[in-house]
Amino acid sequence: MTPRFPTVTYDEAEDKLREECGVVGVSGVPEASLVAALGLHALQHRGQESCGIVSHDGARFYTERQLGLVGENFAGPDTAQRLAGDAAIGHVRYSTQGATVLRNVQPLYADVRGGGIAVAHNGNLTNARTLREELVAGGSIFQSTSDTEVILQLAARSPRAKSANRFLDALKQIEGAFALVALVNNRVIGARDPYGIRPLVLGRLDGGYILASETCALDIVGAKFEREIEPGEVVIISEDGMESRRFAPARAARPCAFEYIYFARPDSVIGGISVYQARKAMGRRLFQDAPADIDVVVPVPDSGVPSALGYAEAARKPFEMGIIRGHFAGRTFIQPTQAKRDLGVRRKHSANGAVLRGKRVLLVDDSIVRGTTSRKIVQMVREAGAREVHFRSACPPIINPDFYGIDMPQRSELMAAHMETGEMTRALGADSLGFLSVEGMYEAILGEARNARQPQLADHYFTGDYPTRLIDNERAVSDKDRQLSFLVDA
Amino acid sequence: MTPRFPTVTYDEAEDKLREECGVVGVSGVPEASLVAALGLHALQHRGQESCGIVSHDGARFYTERQLGLVGENFAGPDTAQRLAGDAAIGHVRYSTQGATVLRNVQPLYADVRGGGIAVAHNGNLTNARTLREELVAGGSIFQSTSDTEVILQLAARSPRAKSANRFLDALKQIEGAFALVALVNNRVIGARDPYGIRPLVLGRLDGGYILASETCALDIVGAKFEREIEPGEVVIISEDGMESRRFAPARAARPCAFEYIYFARPDSVIGGISVYQARKAMGRRLFQDAPADIDVVVPVPDSGVPSALGYAEAARKPFEMGIIRGHFAGRTFIQPTQAKRDLGVRRKHSANGAVLRGKRVLLVDDSIVRGTTSRKIVQMVREAGAREVHFRSACPPIINPDFYGIDMPQRSELMAAHMETGEMTRALGADSLGFLSVEGMYEAILGEARNARQPQLADHYFTGDYPTRLIDNERAVSDKDRQLSFLVDA
Amino acid sequence: MTPRFPTVTYDEAEDKLREECGVVGVSGVPEASLVAALGLHALQHRGQESCGIVSHDGARFYTERQLGLVGENFAGPDTAQRLAGDAAIGHVRYSTQGATVLRNVQPLYADVRGGGIAVAHNGNLTNARTLREELVAGGSIFQSTSDTEVILQLAARSPRAKSANRFLDALKQIEGAFALVALVNNRVIGARDPYGIRPLVLGRLDGGYILASETCALDIVGAKFEREIEPGEVVIISEDGMESRRFAPARAARPCAFEYIYFARPDSVIGGISVYQARKAMGRRLFQDAPADIDVVVPVPDSGVPSALGYAEAARKPFEMGIIRGHFAGRTFIQPTQAKRDLGVRRKHSANGAVLRGKRVLLVDDSIVRGTTSRKIVQMVREAGAREVHFRSACPPIINPDFYGIDMPQRSELMAAHMETGEMTRALGADSLGFLSVEGMYEAILGEARNARQPQLADHYFTGDYPTRLIDNERAVSDKDRQLSFLVDA
């Protein structure tokens, strides 16, 4: 199958961690698919590769899954006609597990005994491969390589009569991080993993409900924020209202620290805390953790802007847009062979010489991953005439991989995993380098110290302290890719 | 999903029965996918809507399924690279069951316990819906609406250890007409239904084997015809050679009469009989069954040509190409509103006035289905100046539906199902109308009389004598479409 | 510019001369663009690469030019809306001059003093390059590389006031073969070259007129044939009726012999002679010119059918469809490397062994060009079991190039231009080879002998006797491609 390939807005050269998905569920609202589409558009930063919506009109399911952006596929006037009904769920995806083929685009759908079921999922199961192998041995046929299908197959195999109960059966067997929305006929179901690693919020819209990964998706449709879905909670929303049940014991959420640092949109609120304010506070604290004698604070745009504002405020130094970010998509440009310097980074960022020339510049970015982009930016700022270039990361050094749905390089590619700060400083070509401390991060985000026995955030990137067992990962690496590489779908 | 829609070569206005599929299997031949592609190209007349090839290179499966023609998708130089290996199966399809979406394009593939399995299928199961409902109740998830997936799911559920045995388990449970090719790792499997309704032949190519719906697919690749697969036989071809087994008792084949009449390519040989010669013989016999005093015999091209040659030979009258057929694809043209006559048929057929003017013309077509096109052709020939227009069908009147994989109108639309010959003659506007008799058809094709207790052909179109039970069809019609219409995939 | 490439129905391997264009003009008929579209569809055999229609609704021009087939582009219900008005001209093209880029797709349009003018053209000017260079020197800017733009530029430069007069000015300056239709505001103009080499006919439809390259385009829309446009005549059709004028002295037409041999559709009538009957007559005469002791006459389909019918009739031998031609488009298939024989020809033609085996077969084709396909067909028929294979060309040996709009190989590639018949026989692998004589061709088509001083046909392919001067060609070859290769438009 050769789908027309979408405009790639994702930049392979961009040196960032990647959230993989966003989800939306809408119940009891006319033209639910349109509302879901707007919500997905607000979550577009969580995945730009594909998008899908499934709706139910009381009698039938309607499904449409596409490569590309929400606005390219679901903005048109016939969306509500194509995807009829008062209930809908939707998904945006930047894939980590499973090749990017349409059969992996979510929401996934299946006919099961007693009706249909559609599921959309943000996160990653840590026992997906183990469960999949058991299911295949029992005669199940998988059509996708996605974790999400494991949930569907478990529900299909459940002996219980009611669809919602079968779905609960499935939830009890999976492990890892997940924010799920499902459509079981015209009931919308939402569930969040036992540790609350991935976010999921609930809002009211007119008489109905809306579930979404972030509050910014409630705002875009004019919905009122109600509360977060709790860790281990499942909510079942139908015409008769909302029912809350549990598939895991109650405990405090341990949200992913990187939602605050980079993934979430700055206007979202997670755990009652404004993401924008958390970032500014991290910037202010960063000045305490890593001060410098400089003339001007410059963000690496766009993600470094709030923490740079905080840093400048604490440092009482001017904040200037010394780096301009272009917003036009496209493949990485080929470098002319005669070019003496690497022009790569410049197609995305350019130096604003007027505010850099002759200055001691402090650059603030949200994080340092591979360091490849950071190095080019330091060089670019220096070539534009900066007298000194200091680099600050508004999060602690990233030294461990994630297993909960984040796309990130191998540990061996993480700059901070194999270099001391001095070595990194030289590698970046900076005059100094500094990081926010783990303690500083907790203070800035939560206003309290880290509880080492029961950390309040999923902070394994920095600490290696994983909230859950890593079941698939504990098995031998050698057979790791067998299943997925078995079929090559051209 | 919005695939780029293929050039439609199928003419909705064309008033014909439609074969729905062709299959090919290749084993033990280098670049097997290229050989399969050529074979499928020779079978293109059996399905123009989609095509697919699955290959195996000893380690992995490679699969590619496309809308459109074989020559548009698999003719290129990289086919053998994309679809590597010495074993391959392929499929062309004009769909009857299941909407035309890519997920229904064959061959279908599944990971099962012990490896992968791919299946391509020509025919129709008469108990597919019944089996599907049982499987869904047991927790199976269907991703397509195609009959073929029932076979895959049955094999996945089989408790037996060896893949070939699991496939045999599946074959024993299905009923209807089917010519199947499957790829179980690098073994190619071929199977033909217990009555041998759909055709499947075996050839040798270099050291390897090739299976195909028709001998013309052997000819195009230079393979040597070996024999037909027998009714109820399954052959398993691997590096160690070919093994033959049975899943149903031995009996004489009862091939579909319409393969001789219209479906098969004239250069193919079925049951040892040349299709072209059978058609000429039907034309000669048609003259005996329905003679006329005329000046010239004119075929309705292209399918009427051999029988018209036979008729002209028997009648000792000139054969002339009095109707020209265009071969350029495209949608049905909109009729200008001022046009006084229906111009529809003319975009496909045009009258060659020079051989019609002032003549008593006898038109020979392979069959009459709805009669709509026949009526327009009679009118067109008359307007071109023919003095008399006589119409002859080189098969008996079609009065019953098919349940074995043929796309045909409802019984209510079959002209001969609700009109006497006199009424049909008037409806067509012809000066006379005649059909080949059922007895004539048997004599012409087989050279022997019909055995009423055990008919030698599947001739239910004309006689209502169905070779098998029609299990799904015996159930209430009211719930017939429930399952398939449950999901609307935009 | 990267247009989506059309389905290629043209087969590069097919060893034929190629007509390059067909034209239609419609005046005084409601929904003229729909009528033009149907007419172009009937002329699709004259060009499959691109198509275009320009209409005028009394106030404005509407134009649409596309790659691909008429039925893919102009069959839809909105054609008459997109291209409004009672006057329209249209064009189908298989290009010889000018790369296939959209800017060369016809009809061409220009704003000139006093209004707009659109032109569509079948043929080739023999002084196009010379005129073009003069115009460029005078300050004209060409946007296409097509001959047709020369006509437009000449009309634009004419000092005369009336558009029709300016068009006449242009016609007087061009040389070569041309059948032109033009739209000057809502007047439709038709013109045919001074020798009548390319065909152009006039018909009546309701109260209006239709011009077309062949009568089959009149038939498809239900128009009544009126007469041919005369050599050197220009007709100007408006609401006030039709006016006929001359731009060259009256003389008898000298139509291109290849229209009778291969280009025109068999149901067309040229110069009062049925193309189909002419071809049958050539077949009958071919038997006289080149008889053989054989068992069966087999046409190389489709173009060899009428002459084979004539040959069989004269020879009193059976006519059989011993070669089957597939009609599915697509690129040339890659040949599997292990294949011992060239399978290329088989994707288009296949041998019908049942009528060839053990027989002395005489193959009739319309012509022999390079001989490459003929050789493969002889080999294929022999491998299918024919005892002897005799080859006959229903036209004389082709030994000279054309300069009037026909796409054909260089002289060095023309088999008959550099081989004696005996050598050709061996090269084709045939048991005998025979051609229609030039005298035979005249007798068969016209029923009279060739007038050597004033030949009745453009027969330069066989005789080297060109009807016109070849002005561009008389200039040095060295600078031949300078102009056209100056710009490479990616």
Place this chain on the structure above:
Amino acid sequence: MTPRFPTVTYDEAEDKLREECGVVGVSGVPEASLVAALGLHALQHRGQESCGIVSHDGARFYTERQLGLVGENFAGPDTAQRLAGDAAIGHVRYSTQGATVLRNVQPLYADVRGGGIAVAHNGNLTNARTLREELVAGGSIFQSTSDTEVILQLAARSPRAKSANRFLDALKQIEGAFALVALVNNRVIGARDPYGIRPLVLGRLDGGYILASETCALDIVGAKFEREIEPGEVVIISEDGMESRRFAPARAARPCAFEYIYFARPDSVIGGISVYQARKAMGRRLFQDAPADIDVVVPVPDSGVPSALGYAEAARKPFEMGIIRGHFAGRTFIQPTQAKRDLGVRRKHSANGAVLRGKRVLLVDDSIVRGTTSRKIVQMVREAGAREVHFRSACPPIINPDFYGIDMPQRSELMAAHMETGEMTRALGADSLGFLSVEGMYEAILGEARNARQPQLADHYFTGDYPTRLIDNERAVSDKDRQLSFLVDA
């Protein structure tokens, strides 16, 4: 012609003036087309609808023109192969004149006496229609509706022998605003209008030269800024170096004020002045011109950021990103019918409630055009909890249309053209509204007062003082659209 439509990154709802084009020229640099592509990418903000590059390799021209972004079309590794040579010119376009069809995409090319010529143009001619009519009357054929073709046709008609002289002849006849780059064989020519309204700069790259609309295009390729092209100057760059000539008398440039206000990229330098610093200075001065008692300064992103930084600095108030701008393309979303509020603006901007709630907010935007977006933003900020909402425009009220290549609404749609400030304040729903004064703008950008007799900027938007005669515009409006609407190209 139906090109595949590009991803529309332009937002029709966005309430801004639009620059229509950017140009680049490269001479004496290997892989000149790649360098041009990078330069065009840096100028992408000047036009996103189409892009094109023409190169010359010493022998031939190579041209490619596309709809869509530079990065979608010219980023690939084969760009330098497709468009060979050491000389190239390029163009990005957001069209004002001429429908968006490929034939209007630049650079335009023509064969003229003595070679080829390609032209790319930013600006608008004020006598284009007049010149066009004269040329058509003289026999010229236009293939596009673009102003730029007038320049080509004038050069083609020039009687002078040398191409560069013919180009100078053309420049002397045109009026208006233009920054032109041309390729005359392998010479690159640059020219700027007599008043220097549109920008054009010159840089050095290795041994060669680069011309570009803005300095940011020099920076991206690592070129060194040399100087601006002077008003009325034409530079001719070849292997022998650069020659400067004049087609109009020397005078000080009068650059378009809106380049400083909104069009140019903030990191560009125009007339020796940093655009970013000019905007910050306008923000500072805006505080003086229109102070307010507020808690927080919030930019309307992205264009309002520098002036908001300046305002906050002058006002000594916190600067906060109180509005978040999404960067994902797509059509305007359909509004769900039940939505009580207009959700339109929210797909692009969203309120960051955490910094707005309970605050007296001052919004800074670069300008107010129709006011439609401003009104929605005020409402959104208020709904997010702001106690007061004050609006400031960092440029003076826009009350007059432009005729120099800017896409802007009719005067009747310009909010400030028909409302007093008080009325506007109420229409926007703001607590107060303020504008930068014209004097303030001069002081902020140039550091000097406006010279009323010879204004230093093209400031007609605010003052009605047009730098040039408006020749076409002085003619009757009634015949204005005749020429362009003559042909409808589907």
